[in-house]
Each structure stands twice: as C-alpha cells, then as structure tokens.
Amino acid sequence: MAVIPWYANEKVRALDARLIESGVSGLELMERVGRGIVDFILKQPLARSALILAGAGSNGGDGFVIARLLMERGWKVTVLLSHAASRSQGDAAVNLTRLGEMPVPVVESRDRDETALTELLNSHDLVVDALLGTGAAGAPRGETARLIAAVNRCRFGRHVLAVDVPSGAEGGEGVEAQWTCTAGGWKLPIATGHGAALAGETVLIPLDENAAPLLGVPDALELEERDVRNFLPRRRIDDHKGRRGGVLIVAGSKRYRGAALLAARGALRAGAGLAVLASVPEVLDVLAASLPEAIAEPLEDAAALERIMAKWRSRCSVLLIGSGLDRDSRARGLCRIGSQWDGPSLWDGDGLYWLGEDDIKPVRCCLTPHEGEAAALLGGRSPVRDRFEAAAALARQYGSVLLKGYRSLVAGLEQTPWIVPRGDRTLSVPGSGDVLSGACAALLAAGVPAEKALALGAWCHGVSGEALGRMQGQDGILAHEVADCLPAVLKELNGAC
Numbered sequence: 151m152a153v154i155p156w157y158a159n160e161k162v163r164a165l166d167a168r169l170i171e172s173g174v175s176g177l178e179l180m181e182r183v184g185r186g187i188v189d190f191i192l193k194q195p196l197a198r199s200a201l202i203l204a205g206a207g208s209n210g211g212d213g214f215v216i217a218r219l220l221m222e223r224g225w226k227v228t229v230l231l232s233h234a235a236s237r238s239q240g241d242a243a244v245n246l247t248r249l250g251e252m253p254v255p256v257v258e259s260r261d262r263d264e265t266a267l268t269e270l271l272n273s274h275d276l277v278v279d280a281l282l283g284t285g286a287a288g289a290p291r292g293e294t295a296r297l298i299a300a301v302n303r304c305r306f307g308r309h310v311l312a313v314d315v316p317s318g319a320e321g322g323e324g325v326e327a328q329w330t331c332t333a334g335g336w337k338l339p340i341a342t343g344h345g346a347a348l349a350g351e352t353v354l355i356p357l358d359e360n361a362a363p364l365l366g367v368p369d370a371l372e373l374e375e376r377d378v379r380n381f382l383p384r385r386r387i388d389d390h391k392g393r394r395g396g397v398l399i400v401a402g403s404k405r406y407r408g409a410a411l412l413a414a415r416g417a418l419r420a421g422a423g424l425a426v427l428a429s430v431p432e433v434l435d436v437l438a439a440s441l442p443e444a445i446a447e448p449l450e451d452a453a454a455l456e457r458i459m460a461k462w463r464s465r466c467s468v469l470l471i472g473s474g475l476d477r478d479s480r481a482r483g484l485c486r487i488g489s490q491w492d493g494p495s496l497w498d499g500d501g502l503y504w505l506g507e508d509d510i511k512p513v514r515c516c517l518t519p520h521e522g523e524a525a526a527l528l529g530g531r532s533p534v535r536d537r538f539e540a541a542a543a544l545a546r547q548y549g550s551v552l553l554k555g556y557r558s559l560v561a562g563l564e565q566t567p568w569i570v571p572r573g574d575r576t577l578s579v580p581g582s583g584d585v586l587s588g589a590c591a592a593l594l595a596a597g598v599p600a601e602k603a604l605a606l607g608a609w610c611h612g613v614s615g616e617a618l619g620r621m622q623g624q625d626g627i628l629a630h631e632v633a634d635c636l637p638a639v640l641k642e643l644n645g646a647c
C-alpha cells in the first residue's frame with residue numbers, strides 16, 4: 151500500500167540528529183544535501199548561471215554548498231544573503247567561509263532596492279531558494295519576505311528550485327518553485343494545499359542508505375492508482391440497480407438550484423442505482439428535463455423530510471445532505487431531521503454550516519469541507535497552515551473527513567491520513583464540489599467503507615478534472631462535464647484490475 155510516506159518536519163529533523171549521533175557530521179550531511187541537489191540540477195537543461203538566495207540558518211548553508219559545487223563545474227554563480235554574513239552560524243558559517251575562498255560574488259540584499267533585485271534575478275537562469283527550511287517559524291518576515299516577493303515577480307523565464315521546502319510553505323507568500331529538492335524524507339508542509347502548490351515537482355534527496363527505518367512511522371500516506379483500485383465497489387455482471395446502491399439527496403433551495411442537480415448527477419455518474427432528490431419545487435421543476443434518471447421528492451418542510459426518509463430508507467442506504475441547502479431556518483430544520491438518519495450520511499456545503507449545533511449531531515458521518523468550511527467547523531481556526539491537524543480534529547469530532555483542495559486529504563479515526571494526489575485547477579469551478587459529494591455518496595451506497603469511498607471519489611473527480619483540462623483546457627470547464635467524465639475514469643480503474 152502507498153509507496154510515498156510523508157513525515158512531520160520533526161521526524162526528519164530527528165533523523166538528521168540520529169545520523170549525526172551515529173557518526174556522520176552535520177557538515178557531511180549538508181554536503182550530501184548540496185551534492186544531491188547539484189546532481190539534480192546538472193540533469194536539467196539549464197543555462198549554467200545560478201543566483202543562490204541564502205538565509206541565516208542551515209537551509210542557507212545548503213545553498214552555500216550548492217553555490218560552491220556549481221562554481222566548481224564552471225557555472226556563473228552569485229550568492230545573495232538575506233542577512234549580514236556574520237549571522238550565519240555553525241556548519242553554514244563554515245560553508246560560507248569556504249565560499250569566500252572562491253571567486254563567487256556574495257552580496258547582502260538589504261542595500262539593494264527592488265530594481266537592483268530584479269536586475270540580479272533577471273541575469274541568472276536558475277534561482278535557488280535556500281532562505282528558509284524546516285526551521286521556519288510562521289509566515290516569512292522582513293527581508294526574507296521581500297526576497298520571496300521579488301523571486302515570484304521575476305520567475306517567468308527563470309527556473310526556480312527550492313531547497314528542502316519552498317520558503318513560506320507554511321503560510322504567507324511563499325516561493326513558487328518549479329522543483330523542490332527535499333532532503334532525508336518527504337515533509338508534510340509540502341504534501342498538500344498551499345505548500346504542495348508552491349513546491350512544484352518534488353524530488354527526494356536521500357541522506358543515508360540506512361535512513362528509512364530511522365524515520366519511524368509515517369504521518370501520511372500518498373495514495374497511488376493501485377491503492378485506489380482496491381477501493382472500487384464490487385460489481386457483478388448480473389447486478390441489478392438495487393444492488394448498485396441508492397442515495398437520498400437532501401439539497402437545493404430557491405436561491406441555489408444547480409447544486410442539488412449536480413450532486414444527483416455526480417451520484418448517478420459514479421454508478422448509483424438510485425438517486426432520490428428531495429428538494430424545493432424550483433429545483434424539481436428542472437430535474438425532469440435535466441436529469442430524468444433521478445427521482446423527485448417535493449420537500450416543503452422538515453416534517454416532509456421525516457416522511458421521505460421513512461419512505462426511502464429501505465432503498466437508499468446513504469443520505470447526502472447540504473448542497474445548496476442555504477442557511478435559513480428551513481435548512482436548519484432539514485439538517486436537524488437529517489441528523490437522525492440511522493445509516494451513513496455525508497454532509498457537504500450548507501449542511502456543514504449547521505453541523506455541530508446542539509441538535510444536529512449525526513452519530514458517525516462523512517464530511518467533505520473545503521478549507522473555508524473546515525475553518526468554520528473548527529471555530530475560525532484556519533486549516534491552511536496545518537491541514538493534517540485540521541482534518542484530524544474534524545475526524546475526531548465527526549468520523550470521516552475529506553478536506554478538499556489541491557491534493558485533498560482523507561482522515562478517519564483509526565487510520566494514517568491519506569493524500570489524494572489527483573486534480574488541478576480545472577476543478578476550481580462552481581458546483582465541482584457538489585459533483586464530488588454525489589460521487590462519494592454513491593460509492594458509500596455501493597458498500598465502500600467511508601474513508602475509502604471519500605478517497606476513491608476524490609481520486610476519480612481529480613482524474614476527471616485532469617482529463618478535461620488536457621482535452622479542453624484548464625479554464626472554463628463546467629461542473630456537469632466533470633460528472634459526465636466519471637464513467638470513463640471508473641472504467642479505466644476497473645479495467646486496470
């Protein structure tokens with residue numbers, strides 16, 4: 151299962167410490183990081199000139215090693231310090247001194263204005279970000295922040311490589327790298343969301359051949375296609391629609407009409423045998439024409455939902471609630487009744503807004519929040535800095551969580567979090583999340599266990615988005631097209647079994 155294990159920064163830092171205890175010096179480790187990164191750089195088609203931006207810590211020290219090794223290979227190299235040279239300490243200071251013995255210009259950034267910085271950046275093909283690594287605390291400050299902004303401003307036509315992690319990976323403006331060469335182990339800050347998007351292509355630079363067991367238990371596992379294939383529902387040639395699984399969808403409002411239709415479409419396109427849509431007349435009026443395969447249940451008020459739930463419980467094993475439900479008292483009443491569903495339920499959109507109220511506490515449910523919804527559920531605490539912690543906190547409170555976004559996360563009560571490495575900006579269109587929740591609900595209804603259903607749904611949704619992006623471009627895809635792509639994605643996955 152899953153070949154890419156991800157580790158918290160502390161575990162990789164502990165690995166460094168253990169290797170040092172075992173007799174490898176810190177200086178040698180820094181040399182190995184620099185050498186590994188230079189080996190990578192030399193394989194790229196670059197114009198042999200590099201500007202190394204170096205911070206005051208050991209990340210900057212790695213940068214000094216890279217500068218020296220590139221210089222030895224005949225590159226034009228300039229080193230730009232974010233700090234006074236005298237602030238570099240320990241192994242970094244040793245490497246800075248070594249650099250002083252070579253004809254490499256080492257300059258401090260603070261007396262250069264924006265024009266001078268731009269000129270310097272534009273006169274090198276490769277920019278190496280060795281400003282902040284795992285020792286970064288909070289969003290970049292001061293001169294470091296100014297340098298990061300300059301790199302991003304000038305990155306078109308340049309190549310940007312981040313050492314270990316992109317500076318700013320844990321919040322604030324960060325370096326937008328083309329490559330990140332990370333040392334010793336895959337690090338959580340670049341596994342998902344903001345940090346992952348900054349990192350670009352991530353390359354592991356091994357520190358030692360005996361390192362793997364020293365890293366201990368991974369903190370997250372990145373799923374691969376062969377993993378998610380094992381999550382597919384068992385289908386048989388003699389399946390009838392009753393065996394495919396049914397979903398009762400409580401969604402839509404006068405104000406938000408499309409979300410409910412997209413959720414139902416997502417469910418049917420992911421293979422549901424039955425999709426019952428309980429909604430307001432304004433939504434159901436268009437259902438017959440836009441999705442005649444779904445069943446319409448008029449939903450005037452909360453009492454009607456009780457009747458509908460009782461009527462369909464034997465044929466719908468899963469309740470999906472929330473997409474476009476709105477945030478008025480009617481929606482609140484529906485969520486209260488919905489929370490009494492005695493089977494698996496999936497909460498999305500406005501359903502998440504009401505979740506957690508005293509009388510809206512479903513026993514064990516699935517959640518599909520984006521970062522904003524997760525922040526609201528966590529009392530305003532933003533999940534951007536630590537998406538893993540946010541997903542774990544929600545899982546402890548509610549059950550199974552899909553924290554959406556770039557490289558979505560799946561967390562449950564008893565498992566190491568999963569990273570779903572599929573999907574791109576093609577999917578950042580209105581209604582895309584509604585399609586996803588419909589698909590996940592259908593997979594749950596087909597008998598796939600909760601976390602696996604969320605991961606498989608996110609995987610298929612992500613691959614659909616990527617495929618559409620490739621064929622038609624990444625901007626301007628409609629959410630229903632993502633739904634309509636799901637059967638082909640499922641076919642591919644099934645075919646690969």
Ligand SMILES: NC(=O)C1=CN([C@@H]2O[C@H](COP(=O)(O)OP(=O)(O)OC[C@H]3O[C@@H](n4cnc5c(N)ncnc54)[C@H](OP(=O)(O)O)[C@@H]3O)[C@@H](O)[C@H]2O)[C@@H](O)CC1
Pocket residue numbers: 163166167176179180183205206207208209210211212281282283284285286287288289290291292294295313314315333
């Ligand atoms: N033996 C090892 O461990 C090995 C480590 N290795 C490498 O070391 C890296 C870790 O090095 P590290 O621990 O020195 O921290 P690092 O990332 O350079 O940052 C510290 C500096 O940043 C500053 N600073 C902090 N936050 C800031 C902010 N928000 N905004 C602005 N400034 C901020 C902070 O300043 P201060 O807070 O002290 O004022 C300090 O000057 C690791 O990622 C890997 O690359 C490899 O060589 C392998 C061997």
Ligand SMILES: Nc1ncnc2c1ncn2[C@@H]1O[C@H](COP(=O)(O)OP(=O)(O)O)[C@@H](O)[C@H]1O
Pocket residue numbers: 520554555556557558572573574575576577578579580581582583584585586611
């Ligand atoms: N840049 C991106 N990379 C990968 N996936 C993305 C990206 N932007 C959006 N998505 C995915 O698209 C979906 C958007 O959901 P959501 O924000 O709830 O949209 P809506 O509320 O309009 O339905 C999520 O599954 C999210 O993971």
Ligand SMILES: [K+]
Pocket residue numbers: 209279280281282283312313314315316317
């Ligand atoms: K860096």
